[in-house]
Amino acid sequence: NAGVTQTPKFQVLKTGQSMTLQCAQDMNHEYMSWYRQDPGMGLRLIHYSVGAGITDQGEVPNGYNVSRSTTEDFPLRLLSAAPSQTSVYFCASSRTSWQETQYFGPGTRLLVL
Amino acid sequence: AQSVAQPEDQVNVAEGNPLTVKCTYSVSGNPYLFWYVQYPNRGLQFLLKYITGDNLVKGSYGFEAEFNKSQTSFHLKKPSALVSDSALYFCAVRDRRDDKIIFGKGTRLHILP
Numbered sequence: 001n002a003g004v005t006q007t008p009k010f011q012v013l014k015t016g017q018s019m020t021l022q023c024a025q026d027m028n029h030e031y032m033s034w035y036r037q038d039p040g041m042g043l044r045l046i047h048y049s050v051g052a053g054i055t056d057q058g059e060v061p062n063g064y065n066v067s068r069s070t071t072e073d074f075p076l077r078l079l080s081a082a083p084s085q086t087s088v089y090f091c092a093s094s095r096t097s098w099q100e101t102q103y104f105g106p107g108t109r110l111l112v113l
Numbered sequence: 114a115q116s117v118a119q120p121e122d123q124v125n126v127a128e129g130n131p132l133t134v135k136c137t138y139s140v141s142g143n144p145y146l147f148w149y150v151q152y153p154n155r156g157l158q159f160l161l162k163y164i165t166g167d168n169l170v171k172g173s174y175g176f177e178a179e180f181n182k183s184q185t186s187f188h189l190k191k192p193s194a195l196v197s198d199s200a201l202y203f204c205a206v207r208d209r210r211d212d213k214i215i216f217g218k219g220t221r222l223h224i225l226p
Binding site: 004031041090102107 | 119122147149154155156157158159162203212213214215216217218219
C-alpha cells in the first residue's frame with residue numbers, strides 16, 4: 001500500500017491564482033482531513049470528511065473548498081490564493097471518524113507571493 | 114469546543130535521562146487522546162493513544178503516556194531518552210461526541226548527547 005499520497009510536494013503561486021492540492025489514500029479509510037502547519041501554531045484543521053459525499057468545516061476553513069466524490073480522494077482547492085495561505089499542508093486519513101489512528105501524507109509546501 | 118495545550122515550546126533533556134512532554138486538554142465529554150511525532154520534513158507519525166481502560170498507555174519507541182482525568186492531562190514520558198528522540202511532538206484530543214480532532218501547537222524535544 002502507498003498509504004496517503006499528496007501532490008505536489010512544493011508549489012509557488014501568485015496572489016489571486018487558484019490551485020488544487022491532491023490527496024489520495026489506498027487503505028479504504030472513511031475519514032479524511034486537511035491540516036495546515038504554521039510555525040508556532042501547530043496543526044490546524046481546515047476541512048474534514050467522514051465518508052464519500054460528506055464534508056465539514058474545521059477550525060480554519062475560509063479560503064478553501066473540498067469535495068469527496070470517492071473514498072480514495074480528498075482534494076483541497078484554493079480559490080484565490082493569498083499570502084496568508086503560505087503554509088505546509090498535510091492530508092490525513094483514518095479508518096473511522098472517532099477513535100482510530102490517523103495516517104499522514106508527506107505534506108505539500110505552498111508559497112504564495 | 115475541545116482544546117489542547119502544550120505549555121512548553123521546547124524541552125531539552127540529556128541522553129539517558131527520563132523525559133516528559135506535557136499536554137493538558139479541555140473537552141465537554143470524555144476524550145480520545147493521541148500523541149504524534151514529526152521528524153524534519155516528514156508527516157506526522159502515530160505514537161500512542163488513550164481510548165478507554167488503563168490510564169497508562171504504552172506506545173511506539175518506548176514511549177508511554179498517563180491519562181489523568183482529574184488534572185485533564187496526558188503527559189508523554191520515556192524512562193531513558195535517546196538522541197534519535199529529538200523531534201517535534203504533538204498532542205491531540207477528540208471529544209467522543211465530535212468528529213473533529215484538535216492538535217496542540219507542538220513541543221520541540223532536544224536530546225543532548
